[in-house]
Amino acid sequence: MGWLNPSSVVGAVVLGVLAFALSFIVALAIRRGTRRIRQHLTDVTALGFVSAFAQLLTYLFGFVLYAHLIPELRAFGTALLTGVSVISVVIGVAAQNTLGNLVAGFWLVLSGTIRVGDAIHLASSVGAFDATVRLISLGNTVLVDQQxxxxxxxxxxxxxxxxxxxxxxxxRVDPHIRS
Structure with missing residues (x-):
């Protein structure tokens, strides 16, 4: 089984392809499961967030698993982790607004403060107006005003x-439930 030896170039490539294929299959299963669950929910906003986050974690887990299997990447990963910790502090400070929007997006969805389709009156720093919530994404919310x-x-x-x-x-009315 030389082609699965993580110390050889061929083995590293084969294991990389297998890790990516496994991650892809799991992410595909998550997407299909999301579509099935979506049919039974009235508010699918949180489902979209959870699905995207689970898919991201799946690929991240696949990459970490691959890096752990390859001996040369293990040593490189330790050095990289040290550098990444310093860079993450710099990026965190530089991307404060973006990260704040991301956290606020998670809170909007998880708290249920507003939901897609809600008609709201919003009094913000940019003014007050009535609108309908069209989309809540990780970074921003799309509203449609009265015009x-x-x-x-x-x-x-x-x-x-x-x-x-x-x-x-x-x-939404579930067609499988009869009144």
């Missing part, structure tokens, strides 16, 4: 605003 214009606001601004829910999102 039909899309208003794209950073999630940190949404979280720092006073929100009045005028009308909750319309719930």
């Amino acid at each position: 039909g214009h899309e208003v794209i606001m950073p999630n940190s601004v949404i979280m720092g605003s006073a929100i009045t829910r005028i009308a909750p999102a319309q719930t």
Whole structure:
């Protein structure tokens, strides 16, 4: 089994392909499972976040597993980890707004403060207006105002605003449930 020897170039490439293929199959299963679950939920906003995050973790786990199997990458990984810790502090300081929007996006979804389809009155630092929530993503929220214009606001601004829910999102009716 020389072609699976992690010390050889061929073995490292084969193990890399296997790690990527395994990660791809697991991510594909997550996407398919998400589609099946989506049909039974009334609010799918959190499901999209969880699905994307689980897929990212799957590929990250595949890469870490691969790096752990290859002896040359193990030593390199230790040195890289030291450098990455310093770089992460620098990037964290430089990307404070972006990271704040990311955290605010997770909080918006997990807390259920607003949901896709909600009609809201938003009083923020940019003014007050009525709108309908079209999309909540990791970085920003897309609203549609009464004139039909899309208003794209950073999630940190949404979280720092006073929100009045005028009308909750319309719930989908499950065709399998009969009244």
